[in-house]
Amino acid sequence: GWGLEKSLQPGSDTSSLARFLDGEFCEAKSEIRREISRCALFQSNSYDLTLDQNRDLTAERLSHVLGLPLIKKQLKDQEGQRGFLTKSLGIAELVCAADMATGVKLGVVCGLYGGAINNLGSGEQKTKWYLPVSELEFTGMFAMTERGHGSNVRGILTEARYEPSMQEFVIHTPCEDAQKMYIGNAMKGQYAAVFAQLSVNGEAQGPHCFVVPVRDPHGVLHPGVTVIDMNLLCLLHCVAERKPPQFGNVSADGLYSSPIQSKSSRFNAMLAALTPTRLGLTVQAMAAMKLGLIIAVRYSHSRRQFGPKDQDEVKIIEHQTQYLRLMPHLAAVLALTFTTRYAAGLIDAALYRGEDLQSSRFLQALVAGLKAYSTWENVACLQECRECTGGMGFMMENRIPALKCDSDVFVTFEGDNVVMLQVVVRELMTQYAKQLLSSPVSGLIRTWTSSASDSLRTSFLGITVDKVGDLRFLLKALSYRERVLQRSLVARLHSKVKKNKDEFFGAWNSCLHHVTGLALAHIHRVTLEQFALAIEECQVKDDHALLSKFCLLHGTSLVYQERAWYLEHKYLTPATSRKIRTQLLDLCKSVKDEALKVVSDFNIPACCIQAPIAGVSNPRAEWAFYSQPEAPAVQKTLSKL
């Protein structure tokens, strides 16, 4: 019933496409799949447990995962391990697919708490505060957000004062707005990475990270710590002490020293250290999207409704609206798979070379943008999956409601998406300003403004309707839009701040809609590029052809979404714009049957899919069972729209 067989013999029936989608470390992923498939804790949907039962089960699952030999080794050997992040994200995605709460907790303990210690701490601090996590001695939590400051981390109010007489730091919550909130694992963890404003001898040194003991090994809270259960997440109100990790050290007699002089640079360095963890959010969103799409695509190929008079009803995937709603999301999740791999590879390479992530503006922008794009895509994708599966998709038994609920938080968590988009643009602008400074013509900015639309245009008059179906055309269009939006934003800000002497915050705020548009344009372009580049590596002809169709669909869908902008800028003519729509409908129709193969090649164990409507039986919901659909016979006829 639970489909263990397939997952227990990976390799034997794994298709070439599944191996290609797995990428590097496919062996490690197969091992995790086997472990999840054989572990009793992951064999059933936990939708009908109480909150407390659910928390206990999650703790048990987390403990099981942390105890797996592969994962223990991964946590211990991370220093200097080639491809550490790529491998970690591959594992994390599968744990999220098995259970989102466990995956998120793993992210909190290893990514956020662990990342804070590993990236900000000294070697000694890592040994003391992080290695025991891999030995299951204790778990950690991450306390950055406060009641009054979530997005604006620089404004946090929690205080850390050094007491030379006791050689201790006193962490203090001075007011209600300084209460730490939304702390995953707060009802179970022993130590917290707490962010607070450091003051030494009365001098403010800006936000630093401190390891604070929250409860003893028996789960008893330390004196001075108050934890209020927020039901889904928790609130921490703490007064405690511990040595701060690096980017700032205080000698026993109370002298502060830091390798980085400027407070602002120290702050940025601290945030940059969290970049690898932020990429984890994209992986969590991808796990949720893949599950939603497996369920929706399979059910759409099983369930029938309406049809020609006096004939059998047709499968609902045949309805034009149905494939139009689902296929672009499937293309997007493939694009995200390759783009995430690319970003993780860049970070791994930088860390391996011992480079400072802060200096890579492009990488900061990419990861922030991917976080926002992927988590919004996830919300939209799961909503379509839920609607496309009708009443069945609203039933807890079919998993989609829990996936929606668990992953909805991602859009505002670990950096609100609107703030993330501003990070993208801030990084792009800084990079741009650097280019300008190194350019002989520093007044270029005004010149570009006026000529941007001409100098960038790739002779639109020459675009025939045929070219619209060419991937290069789509790539150029996305790139054009990004550059025009960037230059026009620079020009607008320049005009507001330099000419009108507007205050910067007000000027920036009055351009926020433009800013968010630019950030998304940037990330859209990168995802299409990375999708296209990844396909070049695909050696199997059929897989190559299949991925190419999805890549063209992704590009078409991105240009279609922004066709108004292209029409406004006369980059598309009314005729080419209509052609884009027809192409979108055509492509969605042409991949709807192959979608069954793609979702199968996500290679997610049946025990993770859980939904009876996707062919995974559940004795508690026999009424929802539909057998897994067979792949339809290949249709060679050209689609008629």
Place this chain on the structure above:
Amino acid sequence: GWGLEKSLQPGSDTSSLARFLDGEFCEAKSEIRREISRCALFQSNSYDLTLDQNRDLTAERLSHVLGLPLIKKQLKDQEGQRGFLTKSLGIAELVCAADMATGVKLGVVCGLYGGAINNLGSGEQKTKWYLPVSELEFTGMFAMTERGHGSNVRGILTEARYEPSMQEFVIHTPCEDAQKMYIGNAMKGQYAAVFAQLSVNGEAQGPHCFVVPVRDPHGVLHPGVTVIDMNLLCLLHCVAERKPPQFGNVSADGLYSSPIQSKSSRFNAMLAALTPTRLGLTVQAMAAMKLGLIIAVRYSHSRRQFGPKDQDEVKIIEHQTQYLRLMPHLAAVLALTFTTRYAAGLIDAALYRGEDLQSSRFLQALVAGLKAYSTWENVACLQECRECTGGMGFMMENRIPALKCDSDVFVTFEGDNVVMLQVVVRELMTQYAKQLLSSPVSGLIRTWTSSASDSLRTSFLGITVDKVGDLRFLLKALSYRERVLQRSLVARLHSKVKKNKDEFFGAWNSCLHHVTGLALAHIHRVTLEQFALAIEECQVKDDHALLSKFCLLHGTSLVYQERAWYLEHKYLTPATSRKIRTQLLDLCKSVKDEALKVVSDFNIPACCIQAPIAGVSNPRAEWAFYSQPEAPAVQKTLSKL
């Protein structure tokens, strides 16, 4: 703490705008507000109850509501009562605001079950099967959807066979796909309105509605009935008997007779009788949207984040993205308020005149379209409210998650939205075909096709940028789009079916994207028209001015969404399209402070709002409390963007 004071003295501090938004029957609404505010059952958020506790509480709340003198009177006097539907919907919206589950159950018992009996049954049947509901003797449920047939009601498989020897109908579930599903109140109700295929003496008569006893007054199931708990909704598997209500009667000796000869017409008449109930879904969605907006707008005016250097942080409503995300939804909910009132008024007038709703194609299209538009608007609106309130909006204590979950089902429930949009177009097309038949030139259809874009265009070359800010321009634009889409759809279908001899289902399916676009264009146009007409009735100058701004915003937002289409059709030039965007940003900014007044004038009792972030204290979540914001001082300066 619970803010009872205000609601207990309605009238004393009710603003002119609140009274205008209430419309007719404001006295009845005030009475319901008082009853809800004083009833202990509605004083707290039930987010932390178990499923069983929640069900019991809902049953208790429903029983309390049904027992209120105003509601008992309303249920008994419905025959011939002027404005019955308008008044019922006003009451229903407030009950939904107090608790969505109670509101939905009220809709099931009085609207669906009650509607089936009242609209399809004889006088005797009403007395027997419906009046006892108002005396709290029993409650009902509605069993139309089956496992295999939700949207396609015509294809239901449940059988009803007349047994002349016993003078009984035997209702039978012949296969798994015939199981009745998603039945609200199935775990509590005594009688069900069950839809089944009637056969008399072996002759099929099409779907009919039967009243089936499910359990006795002590809650014990009758023999032959199986009920499986679907946790959120339930499944009914029944074998039972009862007389069918009208549109088909069977004499004791087994002769079938019906005033309507054609089976297809009988089917349509049966569905048309459910039209008033369908409008209830729009009202339920409006209640959810209003609550979400009250919470998000108030918190946005309380919470501060980011700001000019060395100054206080600004209220988050000041962020351009924040007001751009919330204000269009506030405009839409106002438009829906007036459009729903209009539709209810038309139905009330028709019923009062004793007219058959089936003959009003326009009304059928309007109600189906409103159902789809409002429930999708609700999903989008609540998602924005949740994101705009950050982590706080994800907390159950702040009500938005439960509102999202409860109202998400509306998009596929009582007619899947994609099917509803097809109903809209089918009705529009039938109306159109009738016009054509009565026209002297029956070949008009092909002529129109070729000249549509010219004959309908209102001389776009003459549109200056200024005109875009004129409501008449926006109304014309929406109307133009609807007519062009309608004529081009007719032309496409004509070409596929008549010229290419395509099978109708395939032809229609290949135009589904066009069909759904037309349906939404239709409903968009009607909402803007009704908003504009309603404002003309507003006598208070300030209210008139305020509503006019929101009406302009609604129109601007609708045209902005479809600006690609207008550019493709050269109805907008690139310059006017950009002007529409600027206008959208300007209008959203200009109403952001007045939004506080509007949400207050929704006049929803504090005990219904519940969210601590909206200023309603909750002793279980003190950490989330923000006082209700004061209205900002009026800014007279023109907004700068």
